[in-house]
Amino acid sequence: MKKMITAIILGAFVLAPVAQAGNKSPGVNKREHNQVKRIKRGAKSGELTRREMHRLAHEQAHIRAKEARFKADGELTKRERLKLHRDLNRSSRHIYRQKHDGQSR
Secondary structure (H helix, E strand, O other): OHHHHHHHHHHHHHHHHHHHHHHOOHHHHHHHHHHHHHHHHHHHHOOOOHHHHHHHHHHHHHHHHHHHHHHOOOOOOHHHHHHHHHHHHHHHHHHHHHHOOOOOO
16 A cells, blocks of 8 residues: 555656646647637638648647647746747748638638
């Protein structure tokens, strides 16, 4: 019984930094989610062509992969968070431009 309790406590200490890293970027996660919704709405409404939609979705996947690399060490630093926001800003501009460029499916 003592060994089991010790194992649970040690497991909590090992997993705590990983769990905290996931919670340190709620703003990034929310923005990613909103941008994916914008892309889906644009594709559904015809504002985005299939090619534009795939390109924008690939850009979002690249940002998610970068975030996963940053979180791999268990910590998302301020500099890494700023880099992600910069990428998300650029992606948001791309979504806006593609949705308003006059092309339709």
